[in-house]
Amino acid sequence: MNEVELLRREERDVSVWDVEVDVLVVGYGCAGVCAAIEAREAGASVLVLDRAGGAGGTSISSGGFVYLGGGTALQKALGFEDSAENMFRYMMAACGPAPDEALIAPYCEGSVAHFDWIVARGVPYRESFFAGAHEPFDSDEGLVFSGSEHVHPYNEIATPAPRGHAPRSIRDKGALFMNKLIASADAVGVESRFQSRCDALVVASDGRVVGAIATTLEGEQHIRARKGVVLSAGGFIYNDAMLERYAPMLRQCKHKVGTENDDGLGIRLGLAAGGEAIRMESGDVSMAIFPPNSLRHGIFVNHAGQRILNEDVYFGRAGEIILFHHDTRAYLVVDDDHYDRPLNFPVEIAAVGESIAELESELGFPMGVLQSTVSFYNEHAAKGEDPLFHKLPKYLTPIVKAPFGALDLSSEKLVYSAFTLGGLRIDANARVLSASGAAIPGLYAAGRTTSGIAKQGYSSGMSLGDGSFFGRAAGRHAAGPLD
């Protein structure tokens, strides 16, 4: 049996502080760098620790998207209508059940200004709309539908507006985004120490977090944080034991989106100081069988041969539904006119048939179910209709050209990409909340250490989005007057 981790120490047991700063930031990804910039610009002295050898965290190798709207400069320049209310409607419909209105509302309200802030830090955006779905992997265009805003059912709930803001670079968009922010932090005098692990938070007798104990290259350091500690240390996709206990379905996903430091330490530190971790079962699950978009002319069917959702959704929504509700026992059925090799990941063809009857027989389905599914689909697709799932007309064509294929969507065969979305509960000031709903004085968190704006219905850019947005909130509030 392991020893109890001592993730919390009492202030009265600390005799000497080795280092004193105003704000201590734990983790130098997008949430951490934004917290550091804001705190420093507000006059606080700031130290950022990271276990890695340099800054960037998972964000630096990410797609670089930020999910923003409400009428950003880029949306306006490209002629897209949006408003904070419209964005709020989409997010409250997509990011549930029980989407966190206390975070989503300020996020939508502050989105336009947040984009301006990012641009002011030097991140460049090309004023060009990427019409593909859902990521400009080979383009430096700046704006894209990075979620399911333009497809059913969301296109009936809110006016579709593209909100994926991608930095101007064909490759390494995440590096461009982060390097600009890191340079901004350096420019304003943020200090940092790498290969430095926060081992414990130091808590005063009244519950206030007053510092941390860290293992650094100089040995164990007691670091006093006069104004606050910000936990921005990532999620737990690299902690198999935590996944098993909290989010076992995510273990099926072969591709972990994160670094090995995404082992949940930030969450566990927050818990030890009295925080609450919520929605720990949640995750972003990408099932990137598209592009090519020609495959969207096919249909997703489950192991009972039933069609299960509109195939034009964002790959995160498809992955989430197929993993959590169908245990990935599903296929993409496509005809010869629309088959093309998926670009992102290798795919296995589960069955091929000269007829749908032969295909369903090859798949081991009871005879008739898939034929009935395809026949119903074809009858309506021929009229440009999809009464069951309302796929966009541009992808609606009857499945008629032999041979027919069924691509295997099982997690054993196909690469699902996942990261965790559960974590510490925070308020709009990024203060970590206890179970009673009270903020823990001196303790902040942002990014994947928290349960943020998306619990389901993740869209590309929501993680850099809430990480940077609430990271800034944490830095501002921590640098302000003590609670």
Add this chain to the structure above:
Amino acid sequence: MNEVELLRREERDVSVWDVEVDVLVVGYGCAGVCAAIEAREAGASVLVLDRAGGAGGTSISSGGFVYLGGGTALQKALGFEDSAENMFRYMMAACGPAPDEALIAPYCEGSVAHFDWIVARGVPYRESFFAGAHEPFDSDEGLVFSGSEHVHPYNEIATPAPRGHAPRSIRDKGALFMNKLIASADAVGVESRFQSRCDALVVASDGRVVGAIATTLEGEQHIRARKGVVLSAGGFIYNDAMLERYAPMLRQCKHKVGTENDDGLGIRLGLAAGGEAIRMESGDVSMAIFPPNSLRHGIFVNHAGQRILNEDVYFGRAGEIILFHHDTRAYLVVDDDHYDRPLNFPVEIAAVGESIAELESELGFPMGVLQSTVSFYNEHAAKGEDPLFHKLPKYLTPIVKAPFGALDLSSEKLVYSAFTLGGLRIDANARVLSASGAAIPGLYAAGRTTSGIAKQGYSSGMSLGDGSFFGRAAGRHAAGPLD
């Protein structure tokens, strides 16, 4: 904003103990009474606190079932074959994903002896098998299939054996069960205080739980627990805020199985002392449209007109699948030959039609989907087959006799019954585990304060089952030598 709850106090801040006992038990339901009996019989002095005016908790008004197997005296007397291995196979298949093997294995191994122990405490069982499904609401028969052991897919995974052990009483089985145990506790000298709330655990500087602070009828009491504290205070189905944060889908269920004291206090106390709460999204969800069993001749369809599972499953499995995977947007389609009024809860008929075509039109389904579903089902049912979901042949009859009806299974219309299954993580000795996997010295938990043997695939009797079983383990271990 609320104040931070002070659910944890330091031992050095306690100057005087008002009461001293060996083992303090928080909550007098089935887990608490079993912990108390075992600890007392092992020689420990025991005090049980409960917020209610008397003993019993939720258990006393429950169905009284205990889920046991492996060849119990009752199973043997009635000629049913079972073994610990066979029971283990069922539970590992049904109670996942990631069923807790560390709890399920000892539970299966210890099941036969646990039944003998219950009988020895005076709980009577009639040696008679109840052939209905799934609960003998109007019978005092002793053994029943209280889960989905005998239906697909579990009947292919393990040899079906009935494991629902019901006390001999037509009504108030839970009261019979609990009153015998409470009388046993009284007989061995367990002390109790009611209207007494545990406000905080007292923790020593080395992390050991050494007592509690409680508000009792005598005022605030500092209670030293020389050997340990057992948290057996129920789940959180009556705490809407916790449901919203952890298990929002359960809020749809109109019937809360619990008492108002199931507000999660036991879990929050354990968290404050360094424990870990896992699988907090889980719940038992009963959708008791049956009996009458004639309705099982109908088919469950979702809002796309697709059949979704075999209709012979335990009502907890049906509820879980229809709530968590179909958002309760589902119907039971039945013909005139098999319609009968559901006995448990009022039901609303969403549509009636002289033909399936008329029915689907009334339901607002796209024309053809339900006809195709029923036609496929009928074709095979006529041959006694169900190639999609493998319902038992006795419920397979074509849906042919007009008028046809669709019973509304939405949670707005139908009563779903729910209680929470997530909670503190424990080991086989019912010791509360921290995130590192280490046991917190002096702290135990059992019953719905914990994440127990069932995270999904709940069967009737699993909650009294793991509550009583690991309650006993807690009492035994707490009364033993200090860790």
